[in-house]
Structures are given as structure tokens and as C-alpha cells.
Amino acid sequence: MIRIEGVRYATSAGFELSLPDLSIEMGARVAIIGPSGSGKTTFLNLLAGLLSPQSGRIVVAGTDVAALSPTERRRFRARTVGFVFQDFDLVAYLSALENILYPARIADDITPDRAMIARARALAERTGIADRLRAKPARMSQGEQQRTAICRALLRAPALVLADEATGNLDPKNKQASLDLLFDEVDRAGATLIAVTHDHQLLDRFDRVIDFAALPAEL
Amino acid sequence: MSDILILAVAYVRHTAIRSAVLVTSLALILAVPLATQTVLDAAESHFTERAETTPVIIGARGSALDLIMNGLYFTADRPERITMAEVERLWDEGLATPVPLHVRYTAGGQPVVGTTLEYFELRDLEVAAGRGLALLGEAVLGASAAVRLDLRAGDVLLTDPENLFDIGGAYPLELSVVGVLAPTGTADDEAVFVDVTTAWVIEGIGHGHADVVETDMVVGSSEGALVASRAVQQFNRITPETIATFHFHGDRLEYPISSVIAVPPDARNAAVLRGRYIGREDMRAVVPGVVIEALLETVFRIGRILDAVFAVVGVAASFAILLALYLSIRMRETELRTASRIGAARWRIAALLGADAALIGLGALALALLAEAMVSARADTLAVWLLTARGL
Numbered sequence: 001m002i003r004i005e006g007v008r009y010a011t012s013a014g015f016e017l018s019l020p021d022l023s024i025e026m027g028a029r030v031a032i033i034g035p036s037g038s039g040k041t042t043f044l045n046l047l048a049g050l051l052s053p054q055s056g057r058i059v060v061a062g063t064d065v066a067a068l069s070p071t072e073r074r075r076f077r078a079r080t081v082g083f084v085f086q087d088f089d090l091v092a093y094l095s096a097l098e099n100i101l102y103p104a105r106i107a108d109d110i111t112p113d114r115a116m117i118a119r120a121r122a123l124a125e126r127t128g129i130a131d132r133l134r135a136k137p138a139r140m141s142q143g144e145q146q147r148t149a150i151c152r153a154l155l156r157a158p159a160l161v162l163a164d165e166a167t168g169n170l171d172p173k174n175k176q177a178s179l180d181l182l183f184d185e186v187d188r189a190g191a192t193l194i195a196v197t198h199d200h201q202l203l204d205r206f207d208r209v210i211d212f213a214a215l216p217a218e219l
Numbered sequence: 220m221s222d223i224l225i226l227a228v229a230y231v232r233h234t235a236i237r238s239a240v241l242v243t244s245l246a247l248i249l250a251v252p253l254a255t256q257t258v259l260d261a262a263e264s265h266f267t268e269r270a271e272t273t274p275v276i277i278g279a280r281g282s283a284l285d286l287i288m289n290g291l292y293f294t295a296d297r298p299e300r301i302t303m304a305e306v307e308r309l310w311d312e313g314l315a316t317p318v319p320l321h322v323r324y325t326a327g328g329q330p331v332v333g334t335t336l337e338y339f340e341l342r343d344l345e346v347a348a349g350r351g352l353a354l355l356g357e358a359v360l361g362a363s364a365a366v367r368l369d370l371r372a373g374d375v376l377l378t379d380p381e382n383l384f385d386i387g388g389a390y391p392l393e394l395s396v397v398g399v400l401a402p403t404g405t406a407d408d409e410a411v412f413v414d415v416t417t418a419w420v421i422e423g424i425g426h427g428h429a430d431v432v433e434t435d436m437v438v439g440s441s442e443g444a445l446v447a448s449r450a451v452q453q454f455n456r457i458t459p460e461t462i463a464t465f466h467f468h469g470d471r472l473e474y475p476i477s478s479v480i481a482v483p484p485d486a487r488n489a490a491v492l493r494g495r496y497i498g499r500e501d502m503r504a505v506v507p508g509v510v511i512e513a514l515l516e517t518v519f520r521i522g523r524i525l526d527a528v529f530a531v532v533g534v535a536a537s538f539a540i541l542l543a544l545y546l547s548i549r550m551r552e553t554e555l556r557t558a559s560r561i562g563a564a565r566w567r568i569a570a571l572l573g574a575d576a577a578l579i580g581l582g583a584l585a586l587a588l589l590a591e592a593m594v595s596a597r598a599d600t601l602a603v604w605l606l607t608a609r610g611l
Contacts, residue, residue, distance in 0.1 A: 048560070050560060071564070074559075074562045074563070074564055075562065076562070077560070077561060077562035078561065078562025078563070079562070081561075081562070083560055083561055085557070085560075089553055089554075089556075089557040091554050091557070092233070092554070093229050093230045093232075093233030093234070094226075094229055098225075098226075098229065102558075102561075103561050103562070104222070105222035105223075105225065105226055106222070106226070106558045106561070106563040106567055106568075106571070107562065107563065107567070108563075108564045108566075108567050111222055112222070136233075
């Protein structure tokens with residue numbers, strides 16, 4: 001369960017986001033839409049603990065993210081949240097397999113053991129990039145890069161997967177395929193998916209749509 | 220291997236050219252001053268040792284340094300020449316054992332040293348292969364010269380003409396290599412030793428030719444001597460068949476040499492010997508140790524200047540390397556931001572960057588130590604080359 005209660009976030013540059021009280025069931029697929037600058041990405045960053053609200057509570061899987069220290073928030077992100085970025089943000093000098101294992105390599109609480117490497121390979125197998133595990137991002141297609149990014153986000157079996165315009169750079173055919181893949185893997189992991197998107201054709205595939213253009217007082 | 224190290228190694232491999240340039244640059248900054256100091260130390264040691272084992276060197280007035288460099292290291296420096304009369308005088312006086320040196324020509328680029336058997340005793344030179352000098356036209360090679368020229372006992376070696384276009388100058392003489400000396404780690408390793416009389420043949424003072432009477436080459440007579448045709452056959456190799464035809468013209472005491480090493484039996488004789496030369500205007504007796512000491516002081520001063528230059532260049536190069544590392548971090552900003560967003564601790568990100576720098580540093584250190592070890596292993600050879608190289 002994700003609960004947002006009385007959250008207000010503002011920057012010194014004048015940006016302000018006040019979120020209505022909100023509850024999201026675990027395992028739900030939620031689409032976030034709205035015009036640029038309406039606070040969609042800020043919302044994801046607040047959920048992930050990358051930003052701290054001035055007031056309110058953000059509870060993810062029983063943890064009040066806003067109340068955590070910076071170090072605790074980093075640990076929370078590492079263990080609870082998986083990210084799929086718009087530009088995938090794969091590490092250029094690593095192979096696809098090492099990119100998938102990257103969250104475990106860079107974390108200070110785990111190291112990729114045999115089981116984790118097997119999990120990475122299994123994810124790659126299911127997403128159809130098993131034969132591209134030695135390739136570096138520069139030699140991969142966009143679809144392959146996105147699949148690698150999805151595998152990376154799911155490596156540590158996170159409770160929450162955040163996707164920020166994850167299909168924004170793909171052609172229509174690949175968009176559907178990637179979304180299928182993302183949904184399949186999120187379902188398999190039992191994770192909650194919150195995805196920011198501008199593509200309204202995809203909205204009917206989500207369980208719930210939140211439009212940031214006109215946020216009500218309560219959702 | 221730790222995860223951070225795995226990532227750092229992957230980054231270093233991915234940016235192989237950048238890594239190689241940084242490692243090489245840093246290694247050069249570390250290795251050049253070390254290697255220079257090693258070679259200078261070896262050169263100092265050689266300078267001092269060689270000077271200490273050469274009690275007195277006698278030569279024409281002029282540059283004492285030229286005299287010593289030519290006499291001790293067979294360099295291309297050419298001191299004014301003296302004659303064999305000085306050697307005879309030293310024998311007659313009995314104050315020291317004279318060892319004449321004729322250092323003017325080269326063979327295959329190596330200095331040809333005309334001397335007597337006393338020189339081999341003075342330097343404790345041992346023949347490692349073949350035998351020592353016995354006949355006119357024979358040569359014994361220093362160990363390095365033999366390797367450089369790829370010659371061994373039984374081979375022949377042609378002396379180098381002084382000037383290709385000087386047809387009236389000394390003609391090349393074919394020397395018979397009869398032995399190779401054991402390595403000594405001194406300038407002797409680079410030399411081609413011949414008897415001083417062979418050196419005079421190279422110079423053209425002695426020569427061999429076909430019998431002018433038997434070959435009907437007499438074209439006249441002058442002051443009781445036969446005058447031969449210029450077409451008479453000259454020999455450029457001394458063999459058992461031609462050796463008897465070699466002869467010298469003029470007074471042997473007037474034959475030129477470069478210098479004489481004088482070996483007095485004791486300090487008293489050495490002092491008397493040096494005193495004999497104090498008043499002479501054409502000749503001087505030099506104690507190599509004294510001259511070398513003064514030279515080394517100059518070398519040390521240059522060494523200190525070099526150290527300062529290395530320090531300045533090192534600081535400048537270090538800034539360039541730091542800049543390259545900084546730019547490298549800037550290029551990894553996306554990765555670092557991603558690492559931060561997926562929950563990497565700050566110290567892990569710092570360690571990731573530090574590991575890259577550490578790998579570069581360790582690689583450079585290893586390369587610098589390897590270079591230093593290679594230079595150290597060859598320091599003696601390099602020092603001798605530095606002291607004896609012609610044309611430097």
C-alpha cells in the first residue's frame with residue numbers, strides 16, 4: 001500500500017506541488033499524466049525519497065519515506081524501488097549483464113552472488129536479450145536497451161517500480177511490446193508500477209490514471 | 220574482486236586509450252627523475268672508479284678534460300698529440316711505467332685504441348675468447364664492441380675511413396680479430412684494442428706493398444733510395460703473406476700518440492713525476508681524479524637544475540592528469556546520477572571514482588618501477604655509453 005497524506009513540496013524557484021491524499025494498492029498499475037511542469041516527475045522523486053516534502057507523509061510498503069534520513073532513503077531506494085528512466089541511463093562501459101547487475105554492484109548491502117547472477121540471466125531470458133548479454137549499450141538497439149533497463153529495475157525484486165516516460169523514445173510497435181514486457185515482469189514480481197506517460201493511447205492498459213493537470217483535493 | 224574494483228576495471232578497459240595515456244604520462248613523471256638519478260649515480264661511480272685506477276695521464280698542453288675523456292673513455296675529443304719520445308723518456312727516467320695510447324680512429328663505429336700490453340695489465344683485462352694481441356694487424360675486442368659488431372675471434376674488421384672524400388687520408392685497414400675480452404662494465408668494453416704499431420699502420424705511417432723491384436715498379440732513384448711507381452700494389456690487410464712487407468718510415472720516436480698513462484710504483488715517484496711536468500710548456504701531467512672531481516661538481520649542479528626542471532614539469536603534468544581525471548568524472552555524470560538515484564551510498568560513488576584513479580596510479584607506479592628496474596639493470600651500460608658515445 002502506498003499512502004500520500006497532506007504532502008506539499010516547493011522549491012526556491014517558485015515551483016510548488018500540493019498532492020491530494022492518495023492511496024494506491026500494492027500490485028496496481030498506475031499511469032501519471034499531465035502537462036510538462038505539472039509535477040509528475042517530482043511525484044516519482046518524492047515516492048522514491050529523492051526529494052523530501054516540506055510537509056505531509058509518504059508511506060511506501062509501511063515506510064514513511066519523508067521521515068527517513070538521507071542515508072536511510074538511499075537504502076530504501078536500493079531495496080524497495082526499481083527505476084526505469086526515459087533514456088534508460090545504462091552504463092556505457094558495462095555489458096548488458098553487468099548493467100542488469102549494476103544496482104547490486106553499487107549497493108553497500110549486497111553483492112551479486114550466484115543466485116543473483118542467475119536471476120539476472122533469467123530476467124534477460126524472459127525479456128529476450130539472453131543472447132545480447134555481452135553487448136555494451138552502444139551496440140544494442142533501443143528496444144534491447146529498454147529491456148536491459150527493465151531487467152535492471154527488477155533485479156532486486158522491488159516492491160515499487162517507477163517508470164518515467166519509459167516508452168517515450170520508442171516507436172508505436174515497440175511501445176506496446178515494451179509495456180507488455182514491463183507489465184508481465186511487474187506482475188510476476190508482484191510489484192506496484194507507477195508510470196509517467198504522455199501517451200494517452202496506452203492509458204487503457206493501466207488500472208488507474210492520475211491526471212496532474214487537475215488534481216482534486218482527494219483521490 | 221570487489222564490486223567497485225570490477226566496475227573500475229571495466230571502466231579502465233572501456234576507456235583504454237585514455238587509461239593508457241594517463242598511465243604512461245604518470246609513469247614518465249615518476250620514472251624519468253628516478254632513472255636519470257640512477258644513471259647519473261652509475262656515471263659518477265664509473266667516473267670516480269676509472270679516474271682512481273688511472274694515476275697520472277700525460278699529454279699535450281690544452282684541455283685537461285679532453286685529455287682525460289680521450290684517454291680514459293676513448294671519446295672523440297682530440298687532444299693535441301705528443302710523440303713516442305715521451306714514452307721513451309718515461310722508460311729512461313724510471314719514475315713510472317708508461318702506457319701509450321693512440322685513440323683517433325674507429326672501426327664499425329667503435330673506438331680503435333692503439334696501446335701496448337701494459338694497458339691490459341693496468342686495467343686487469345682478461346681475454347674471454349681467443350687470445351691476446353701478438354702480431355701486427357691483430358685486434359682484440361671489448362665485450363660490448365664484440366656484441367655490437369657481431370664479431371668473434373677469427374673474424375675480420377675494417378677500420379672506418381676518417382673522411383670518405385679524403386683520398387689522400389688513411390685507408391681502411393682490415394684487422395684480424397683474435398680475441399674478445401671479458402666484460403668489465405667500463406669504457407674498455409666498447410673499444411677495439413690494437414697494438415700501437417697497428418694504429419700507426421691505420422694512420423698510414425707504416426704500410427705494406429708489393430716488392431717494387433720484383434714487380435718492376437721502380438721508376439727512378441733519389442738520394443740513394445728507389446722511387447716506386449704510384450701503381451705499386453698497397454696491402455690493406457696484414458696476413459702471414461704480407462706482414463713481412465709492412466714497414467715504417469721515419470724516426471719511431473716521432474710517431475704520434477694521443478697520451479701516455481703513467482703508472483708510478485709509489486706516491487713519491489708520482490709526486491716527482493708530476494713535478495717534472497710543472498715547468499714544461501708543451502706537456503702536462505694530469506691526475507684524473509682531481510679533474511673528474513671538478514667535473515662531477517658541475518654534473519651535480521646540472522643534476523640539481525634537472526631536478527628542479529623535473530619538479531616543475533612534474534607539477535604541470537600532474538595538473539594535466541588531474542584535469543583529465545576531472546573531465547573523466549564529468550563524462551561519467553550520467554552514470555553517477557543513476558547510481559545515486561538507484562540508492563548507491565555516497566561513499567560507494569566516491570570509491571568508484573577513487574578506484575579508477577587508484578588503478579591509473581597503480582598502473583603508472585608499476586610501469587615506473589618496471590622502467591626503473593630496467594634502467595637499473597642497465598645503468599652501468601648506459602653510464603658507459605653516456606661517457607663514451609661519439610657524436611654526443
